[in-house]
Amino acid sequence: MFRQSVRRFATTTARRAVAPAAAHPPTPRSIAISKAQGISRGLTEAIGNTPLIRLNKLSDQTKCEVLGKAEFMNPGGSIKDRAAHYVVLDAEERGLLKPGGTVVEGTAGNTGIGLAHVCRSKGYKLVIYMPNTQSQGKIDLLRLLGAEVYPVPAVAFENPENYNHQARRHAERLTSGQGKGAAVWTNQFDNTANRRAHVETTGPEIWEQTAGKVDAFTCATGTAGTLAGITAYLKQVSEGRVKSFLADPRDRSCTRQLKDRSGSSITEGIGQGRITDNLAPEMESGSLDGSLNISDEKSIEMVYRCLDEEGLYLGASSALNVVAAKEVAEKMGPGHTVVTVLCDGAYRYADRLFSRKWLESKNLLGAIPKHLEKYIVLP
Numbered sequence: 146m147f148r149q150s151v152r153r154f155a156t157t158t159a160r161r162a163v164a165p166a167a168a169h170p171p172t173p174r175s176i177a178i179s180k181a182q183g184i185s186r187g188l189t190e191a192i193g194n195t196p197l198i199r200l201n202k203l204s205d206q207t208k209c210e211v212l213g214k215a216e217f218m219n220p221g222g223s224i225k226d227r228a229a230h231y232v233v234l235d236a237e238e239r240g241l242l243k244p245g246g247t248v249v250e251g252t253a254g255n256t257g258i259g260l261a262h263v264c265r266s267k268g269y270k271l272v273i274y275m276p277n278t279q280s281q282g283k284i285d286l287l288r289l290l291g292a293e294v295y296p297v298p299a300v301a302f303e304n305p306e307n308y309n310h311q312a313r314r315h316a317e318r319l320t321s322g323q324g325k326g327a328a329v330w331t332n333q334f335d336n337t338a339n340r341r342a343h344v345e346t347t348g349p350e351i352w353e354q355t356a357g358k359v360d361a362f363t364c365a366t367g368t369a370g371t372l373a374g375i376t377a378y379l380k381q382v383s384e385g386r387v388k389s390f391l392a393d394p395r396d397r398s399c400t401r402q403l404k405d406r407s408g409s410s411i412t413e414g415i416g417q418g419r420i421t422d423n424l425a426p427e428m429e430s431g432s433l434d435g436s437l438n439i440s441d442e443k444s445i446e447m448v449y450r451c452l453d454e455e456g457l458y459l460g461a462s463s464a465l466n467v468v469a470a471k472e473v474a475e476k477m478g479p480g481h482t483v484v485t486v487l488c489d490g491a492y493r494y495a496d497r498l499f500s501r502k503w504l505e506s507k508n509l510l511g512a513i514p515k516h517l518e519k520y521i522v523l524p
């Protein structure tokens with residue numbers, strides 16, 4: 146299975162051959178070349194090859210190298226551009242999406258934005274189903290990026306009216322009327338093209354950027370494509386040496402209890418209550434080394450700390466990942482290199498994360514250290 150992934154990686158490499166900065170396999174020199182150099186043939190070739198940023202304060206504090214992959218630098222502004230690109234590529238390769246066809250997905254956030262960019266750049270239509278609990282801002286953004294958006298009642302996954310099932314049925318209706326290739330439900334949760342994006346791009350980039358010196362990786366999960374794909378690659382290439390930890394805003398003592406997730410958190414984009422097909426191989430092989438429970442208090446404090454200490458304007462899931470990386474570094478001890486992903490920026494969440502009223506409503510005002518309260522600039 147891994148060999149197959151490597152073959153696909155090679156195919157992607159050939160596709161990107163005009164962009165020297167993005168070429169693989171890399172030379173030591175290519176690691177230092179910024180993604181801004183070279184020419185990307187269209188938007189999709191500008192996805193990935195993000196910088197790996199040393200979080201200086203946390204690295205000095207832990208005497209480790211704590212590194213964050215700057216996924217907010219992708220064209221759609223998040224790590225989900227990688228998955229969006231891969232699920233569309235996969236549909237094309239399997240003949241499920243013909244020119245001018247329609248992509249249908251159930252998503253409330255970054256995947257929809259990534260898909261909107263990818264679909265526009267390739268001439269596909271995009272239909273998004275989302276729970277009607279989402280903000281008008283998200284609906285407006287997707288619509289202005291060209292998507293047709295259907296907010297539907299927020300019901301559990303088991304209910305046939307759940308937004309994911311409605312998305313599947315929409316694609317089926319189009320296909321049965323217009324034939325194979327007219328539409329595809331990209332199904333980010335259980336479509337393993339999602340994890341493959343990270344097996345073939347994010348994982349190798351981390352390995353190359355650290356010259357193989359990475360000791361541990363950690364991040365939270367939504368579909369789990371990121372955690373599973375990066376874990377699979379790093380475990381394989383390091384022959385099991387690199388450790389991998391699942392971070393989660395909920396209280397879970399063991400990764401095998403994933404099904405028991407419940408409760409709500411401020412960290413948007415993460416927290417899925419079931420083991421997706423993207424995560425299943427890691428759960429079955431027991432390749433995760435443990436899990437960390439990161440409270441909302443720690444995540445929100447890290448949003449403010451990253452801004453103040455590192456100049457990084459991060460969303461709450463990225464801040465949670467940074468807390469997890471710091472805790473893994475502390476656990477492993479000085480001299481280790483710990484990597485995480487900085488999924489997106491705070492831009493889409495600023496009206497909450499920096500609002501006094503919102504912080505109070507979530508009982509999080511007290512989590513902001515006094516010297517950082519100056520960043521609470523919204524009423």
Ligand SMILES: Cc1ncc(COP(=O)(O)O)c(C=O)c1O
Pocket residue numbers: 223225254255256365366367368369370371372413414415460462463488489
């Ligand atoms: C901001 C943010 N962080 C983290 C994730 C989780 O990534 P994954 O779906 O690969 O687990 C998502 C997914 O949508 C996200 O939007």
